[in-house]
Amino acid sequence: MRSQAEIYIRPKIRLIKKRPLSLVCVLRPTMGPFTTPKKRMEVTSVDPWTPTSNLKMLISAASPEIRNREKELCNGEESEKLISRKDKSLGLLCHKFLARYPDYPDLALCDICLDDVATELNVERRRIYDIMNVLESLHIVSRSAKNRYTWHGRTKLSETLAILKQVGEEHRYGQQMQHIRQRGLDREFDGEEKENEVAVDVDGGEQSQRELFFVELPGVEFKAASVNSRKDKSLRVMSQKFVMLFLVSNPRVVSLDVAAKILIGEDHVSDQDKNKFKTKVRRLYDIANVLRSLKLIEKVHVTEDRGRKPAFEWIGPEEFPQVKDLTEALEPCASVENCAKNLFSSPRGKRSFTRHPSLIKLAKSIQDDRRKINSAPSSPVRSSSHSMEQSKAPGANTIHLTPLAGQPAGSVAFLPAQCSPLIPVLLPQQRGGGPYAVYVHPSSLRSNPLSRPQPSSLAVRSMTFEDKTGQSPSAARSQSVSKEPDVSPAVFKRQRSDSVKIKKTQHQSVSVPVQTLVPAGYLIPIS
């Protein structure tokens, strides 16, 4: 497996990659449905996203990624060696991919065929899956069938982010991060692990610690009775979690290692977990690359006492449509039926229920159904909501979680035992997009070991965010923002120097009180 002469199609194009390269990507008009004109104005005024403008953006954005490669001086001949690693990066690939579709498709249901994409972009299938998975986690696409995905662009992005933020708060991610940052200094282990997450697990499933869930928008990605293979979803879930972290952390900056730790489940990367940690980080980079292509995050560095750490900063939307209540619904019986019905969408073939009675299949189908239920038109949207008025402050995105009232047990009743104890929660939304379904582990809703009721105690010490590669095209020069950490309750002893200097494109001097009192129990305990 030496350096096999790479078979790079269109080597000439490579040569042009000075800046023009970007053009190459966009040159392909691709499919017809390119209805550019119609733009979604209702999408916020703050959003510079427009089908066309976006393309430009993408292109310009692409250059910085590619730019760095002038070291080569391909005098004349097209030495393959020109193709450096960056030319094959996931991020670039993702750019190419994104450039093919409009941000806000007009009802035009762009269909995506993995084979075609892989072929046209000239990459291995595997890579496409990576991209699709994270895009799917944000509902930018949804799997529609075996080798197909449906493009939604950013039409649902706001809603998705709103939900993710909610769930993120619900899980006290903000606090967990603080917790980790706090003790991130000492890499040596002095049995201070007084806290074992023992009490958390009750399910007894082998994958018990798989404390999370997958958030989806049923109304959109209906069908595809496949998307639900519990075990995996790893990348998808990881991606969502990662995004959640940004949405709940105050300075919207998340360092790689903190994120990795949270994603692993428990901080303190014990010797053994070192590998797991490394793997996690690898994945995080993958995800980050596509999020970067989406212009949702940007790479930065966090300089703490101990030195610089790679991190990412959220540069995506900050405010989303508020999600009223978070109510659950779910009719045991009805659900089952609905599911059964919609499970197979084969219009004619009537492929019939080729479902083998194997328990697994069954369990799976039921699980699938659970989400179906949510999207079902007749779904019981008991949004009576007694918004538990825990209102936040100023007009910002106020998200209320309404603890579902009674009948909890019932809804979970039909959950197959072996099926991971995920509880679907229905989140009715206004935009008529249909309810959201959030699957959460019952265990997580309960007391969380490291969840201190107290507000975050900003454990960021003094950190400095610096621009990565230095040349940040966009304006907004750096500016030191003295981030005022929240009150430091007596709980955390030391922790003094709390001036966070953000030396980067800081969009605003945030000073929002965290206020993360999640009503914990909007979930139904599994019987």
Place this chain on the structure above:
DNA sequence: AAATCCCGCCAAATG
């Protein structure tokens, strides 16, 4: 040396 992260083997999940 540390940060990135490409590549693709190979095991599940599906068909």
Place this chain on the structure above:
DNA sequence: CATTTGGCGGGATTT
């Protein structure tokens, strides 16, 4: 059994 998906981690590249 053939494919489609997609964990996972060695190790090549960059920084």
